[in-house]
Structure formats: structure tokens, C-alpha cells
Amino acid sequence: MNIVDHKKAIAVDNLDIHVINSCNLRCQGCNHLANFGYEGLFTENELVEWINPWKNRLSFKRISLLGGEPLLNPHLKNICVAYRRLFPSEETKLRITTNGILINKCPWLKELIQEYNIHVQVSLHVLNGRTQYPKLIDQVMQGLRLIEKWAGETPRPVEYKWGPYVDSKQKLNFQVFYQGAGCDIKPFKHDNIVESKRHCTCDTLQLYKHNLYKCAPIAYLREVLKKVGVKNNADWQPYLNYIPLTPDCSYDDLKRFMGTQPKPEWTCRMCPPYSNVILSKDRELFEQPPGVASRK
DSSP: OOOOOSOEEEEESSSESSSOOOSOOOOOTTTTTTOOOOOOOOOHHHHHHHHHHTTTTESSSSEEEEOOOOGOOOOHHHHHHHHHHOOTTTTTTEEEEEEEEEGOOOOHHHHHHHOOOOOEEEOOGGSSSSOOOOHHHHHHHHHHHHHHHHHOOSSSSSSSTTTTEEEEEOOOOEEEESSSSSSGGGEEOOOOOHHHTOOSOOOOOOEEEEEEEESSHHHHHHHHHHTTTTTGGGHHHHTOOOOOTTTOHHHHHHHHHHHHTOOOGGGGGGSSSSOOOOOOOOGTTTTOOOTTOOOO
């Protein structure tokens, strides 16, 4: 049973929610770990169930629906409509973050932009990378032009307090939080959590399977280690023992969690206390870590 506290909702700048775990790219160093190919596709009902216990206890300035690649999820339109009904556009910016490859195959994005004030952010991974893929670049640029056209046609102002309906990011440098690759990945070992936090590039609050997590690496770590077959590795056990915040928490527990979430904590020991960045220009878009393909 959920504990309901009739106290002031706590403000949240951004909440990340995976609508799907898998991706049509395998970007080296992905900060949501989609390069490891772990699976999971979630429905409208599931995503509403995840957020319902939190919607009156937290006040979301922005909710980002991502993955993985969210446009791979056939339920995404319904998820967006359901979330917009829960979170009016005056209160919450609702955003899809996509790599843009499938925009042309999703004409319903026009309705989401124009009728439901859904924002679309395109991460332009394919414009960078060590290996270039002209066909993918063409697909993404066509898609970007299409949604910019839809945004321009909207009867509502394209620019309002949440910014433009469509934006894009080209330079996407990833801070890799693990050592090694595939089934040989290991956490870093140190006590300088302040420096780890300072170099972190993925410190956004995550909602995953009803629970709140400090960041993406700790939220999806278990899925990755299961995928590569090393979930019993002793080096990872402290982090697998991480306890997320569950919906039945008290208001004091929630307030305490939200107060520490943006600060250095013990979980930061698994990440490097220095810059361990893969620059977008050096990254492979279809990394296949050793050992992943052969494991079930």
C-alpha cells in the first residue's frame, strides 16, 4: 500500500523515463548503456503505473521519454498522450529524445507536436562518429526537417516558456563509467566521489519500473550485467545492492532522497574520478562489445 503524504510537492528539474531499453544504434560509451543490447519494451499502462505514485508528490518541470530509441516502441504515441493528460503543458515540458533515424516512419509525431505540445529532441549521433553512414545521415536530416516543418505549422507559438518544440544536439561526448568491454567490464575503485560527480555526464533522476534511481548507470546496471552474464561478479555486488526509492516511501524519505540525489554519494565510486570521455568524433555507432553477441 502506498503511503500518501499531503505535503508540498518537491520540484524536479528533469526526470528520465525509459519507454524502451533497446536501440537501433550501439553507440560506444552510451550513458544509458544501450550499446549492451539489453531489452525491455513498456506499454502505456505500465508507464502510467510507474508515474502515478509520484505525480502528486513530485512536481516535474520536464519529463524526458527516451531509451534506448523511443521511436522503436509502438506504444509511444499512446504513452505521450497519457502522460500529457497527467501533466498539463503549462506545468510540465514533455519531451521525446530520439536519434532521429525513424522520424519519417512516425507520422503521428505531427499530432503529438501540434495537438499535445510534445517536444522532440534529436540527438545527432549519426553526424559524428569514427565511421560515417551516409544513408543514416540522410534519414535523420530528412526527419529533422519534417518535424521542424510540423512545429512551424502548429497553431500554437513554436516558442513559449519551454522553448522550441524541436531542437537537436550534435556534440554528444560520453563519460564512460566502467572499465573494459562486454563481459569484462569492471567498476572503478576509489574514494574520490567528489571528482567522480564533477566529471559525471549522466546524473539525471531516473524512473524505472516504479522506482526512483539516482542516475542512469545505477538504474540500468543490473540489466546490463545480466545481459553480459556477469551479475555475480564480486566487484559489482556493492552497486547491485543499491536500493532505489520505492513508491511506498514516506515524505521524509522522499525529501531526503531528492536532497542527496544531485550530490556525490557512495555509488559514485564505481565511476572514474577523472575525465574518461569518448568524444563524439571518435565514437563508433555500432560497437559490439566482446562476449555480448554469444550470450543469452
